[in-house]
Amino acid sequence: MNLVTVIVTLVQVILFAALAPLLVGVMRQVRARLEGRAGAGVWQPWRDLRKLLGKEPVRARGSSWMLRAGPLVLVLSSLVLAALLPLVTTVAERLVTGDLFVVVSVLLIGAVALALVGLDAGTAFGGMGSSRHMTVLALVEPTLLLAIYALSIPTGSSDIATIVEARLEDPSIIVSPVGLLAMAALVIAVVAETGRLPVDNPSTHLELTMIHEAMLLESSARDLAWLEFGSWLKLGALLGLVGNLLVPWGVATSTDALPVLVGAAAAGVKVLVLGALLAAGEVLLAKLRLFRVPELLAGSFVLAFLAVAVSAMVS
């Protein structure tokens, strides 16, 4: 660990923090255009954040310090996630290695904080949202672990940066049968983890179906801004991970200035393109009934499991 590595990691975190609201703006805009609406413009999430951050939060009487701390924990966990994942560079000697298990537990910390925020005020909707969120999470985490684990077998390391580097050097890993199965499972797990469409509709406040929005109902102003920002950053970082695993070209493998700049530009483009594709796909999808969600996630778990078993047998 040296100064250059710290600076490169900072560049990555700041890039993704700046990119996350833009990403959500682009996704909403794509969706609006495809549905024949004008849309609010790609900078609207930034404006929303600024407005919310300038307001004084109103908290329910009887709510605890969790309502105050939860949003910050979520944002911090997302920032750590953006620092851990190999989004701009794959340089290994970072502050903490972006090991698969570390990444999943950081994801879990943010998710638990969010669920506690939902439970804190003791309202019906918040509790309902939290319980659903935890149910989905219990099914998503094993899939996520197993999918990345399947990707790690050909490279012999559970460090995600090493996995991305190995895929950059030997593209045949990407298109192998095992790689395809694991990527399909990973994409479904990421979609479920970030609460996108077949699992949760991010743009609805219909009480029967909402998961993510239900947990935010009791938050306002600063708290709400941090919760939204943390979720967006998580979406951005996970999309960046998927982008780098699918198309590893462009990611920097050293800490020199030029590769890092190219890597930052490539990461930005990949995340925005993936986000636009995801939003376009969401237009065609209907939300899955809540009791069908375990079926979807079981399917993705089976794909990941098959990938692990097959690659263990082949190697």
Add this chain to the structure above:
Amino acid sequence: MTESTYAELIGLCAGALLLTSVLTVWYRSQRASIRALALQGVALAALVAVVAVDRSEAELIVVAALVLVLKGMVLPWVLSRRPAPATGAPAPPQRGAGSAGDHGAGDHGAGDHGAGDHGAGDHGAETPMLNPVATLVAAALLGIVAYAVIWPLVAGSASPAAHAAPVGIAMVLIGFLVLVTRRRAISQLVGFLALDNGIATVAFLVSGGVPILIEFGVSLDILLVTLILQVFSRRMRAVFGDTDVDRMRELRD
């Protein structure tokens, strides 16, 4: 074509074949699983084309075109034709008439908004004999069995095509699974065609395909079987209003 590109393309096609055969199990709605079957046909055609270019055989290109037209387009089209309502009988209720969000039906197994449309059309949700999660786990186990049995046989070979051969066996087993766990005639047909795709995959991967005459014969066979079964299931639907095989245990006048 260099050796590594060849290996990558074979791997890509084999992966797509395995993925689509898991999708036929996964999707609950018939329309979606027929679409997965069409994708599988296209992937199989791509595989044949890759093998053809590698062996530089013009004959195999013809076979690839044949596979693309037959398995990628004609068979799925035959399967997805909506049976006409029986004449004289009251028209069945329109599918999805009362269910919002019908536009998304069929994607990711989401084509089950109208749970009440059982019997309203053959294209509605399938109610398999095994619950979906158990079927998926069974499919994964079959895939593992295929690899466990076939891998020792092909591990010694240097050819990347032989290394992908277990995928074909897995497709055969998963096809069988679909065949035995579905109730509707058309869904069983999907399983049968997936099974046939698996056999063809093994043939192309291991020996670069069978002679073109046999390939033509088998294709014609498959087409005829599908056409006959499709007509048969339409007749069944016209007479009984359903193609649930379980309800047809008895012979009647």
